[in-house]
Amino acid sequence: MADVLKKVPVREQDPKVRATNFEEVCYGYNKEEAMEEASRCINCKNAKCITGCPVSIDIPAFIAQVKEGNFDEAYQIISKSSALPAVCGRVCPQESQCEGKCIRGIKGEPVSIGKLERFVADWARENGVKPQPAAEKNGHKVAVIGSGPAGLTCAGDLAKLGYDVTIFEALHKPGGVLVYGIPEFRLPKDKVVAEEVKNVLSLGVKIETNVIIGKSTTIDELLKEEGFEAVFIGSGAGLPMFMGIPGENANGVFSANEYLTRNNLMKAFRDDYKTPIMRGKKVVVVGGGNVAMDAARTALRLGAEVHIVYRRSEAELPARVEEVHHAKEEGVQFDLLTNPTEILVDENDWVKGIRCIRMELGEPDASGRRRPVEIPGSEFEMDADTVIMSLGTSPNPLISSTTYGLDVNKRKCIIADEEYGKTSKEGVYAGGDAVTGAATVILAMGAGRAGARGIHEYLSSKNK
DSSP states (O other): OOOTTSOOOOEEOOHHHHTTOOSOSEEEOOHHHHHHHHTTOOOOSSOHHHHTSTTOOOHHHHHHHHHTTOHHHHHHHHHTTOSOHHHHHHHSOGGGTTGGGOGGGTTSOOOOHHHHHHHHHHHHHHTTOOOOOOSSOOSOEEEEEOOSHHHHHHHHHHHHTTOEEEEEOSSSSSOTHHHHTSOTTTSOIIIIIHHHHHHHHTTTOEEEOSOOBTTTBOHHHHHHTSOOSEEEEOOOOOEEOOOOOTTTTSBTEEEHHHHHHHHHTSOTTSTTOOOOOOOOSEEEEEOOSHHHHHHHHHHHHTTOEEEEEESSOGGGOOSOHHHHHHHHHHTOEEEESEEEEEEEEOTTSBEEEEEEEEEEEEEEOTTSSEEEEEOTTOOEEEEOSEEEEOSOEEOOTHHHHTSTTOOBOTTSOBOOOTTTOBOSSTTEEEOTHHHHSSOOHHHHHHHHHHHHHHHHHHHHHHTO
16 A cells, blocks of 8 residues: 555656657656555545636546546546646646645645646547537637637637637647747647647637737727627737846847747757757756746757756746756756856857856845845856846737737736736737736636636626
């Protein structure tokens, strides 16, 4: 009998092997491991894990079905709340959400809710199990802008309610940040993302790719000329931020967004694709979030010595503990309490190094984290031929600037209420990174669900 205070271990690729390939790091549970882990759940009556889940999955109910080997039923329970369970089971920060609230975690390790969700979703895919579509259409048309986590979730929820939903995607492939932002070794594109998109399409949703809202057509045209009664904006936040330091425009400096898009969406890591990418010998990644870890671990797999430069200590790293752990195992080096002040360039304007200054932590700032303060006289230089800036992203202003009456804040994020995603423009709802700035997949999905609720309430009251 397993120790109920400890998680059933999950199998992973050996760090030395996986550092040289783009295959998925984590193998996940098999049937026996999943059922054993599910048996650790004490099926709380007042389940805190549900309140920790942004899409409110009935976690004890699905785990109870896994425990009994009823994987089909477990999947149907999850799919009532989540359009992307195979994605969430891999990339959600469960440790700070559902698992962070698990009662089992008070005296031992919490139940591996994420790994169980992944197992169920993978089992469903392998066995051809699909989510349940609406019994009949209700005759109302809704447009969704963006096919990332927020857009797919909103579209799926509305389709289950009988709406005729069309998603408009700017890129040539659906999936948004799931295809361009997250590397293959964390989230396989063909095996997982494409199949999750197919599940949304199986509900009756249509997707049109290569449509840039604000350029190809506008929100006003969708509402006034194309017969859509409501619009959900889930266009993400794809505009990268930079530090504004000397040398930042040099050859060999990239935003993490561009670097990862080249590799993930455009398959630069594969020999049979012609997408160019900088295969540096010594790469510095500036930042400490999940995107920084993704960029660093990608550069490592492309053959570089990789350093992460972050101005706070390890305790303040915003990245998931699992991602930091994996990065260290693979050989990424962390230069913490360090901040770049200048990117050094050669006579041909190519990166040759980076000048940094040591930091120490002072009093907490508005975020609650201790503010990093420069240590005078501690400047030093690091050799580098590539610098990747991973400092966050903001929404592209194209949609807001071409939509009459749509209010944004000073960061160009669309202003929308949290409960229903309602914006300042009638019939237009929004959620995800377009509203909050860059955040997590699951928070975007929660916003997609809120937008679907808002649109359903709006059209239900309007058509009475």
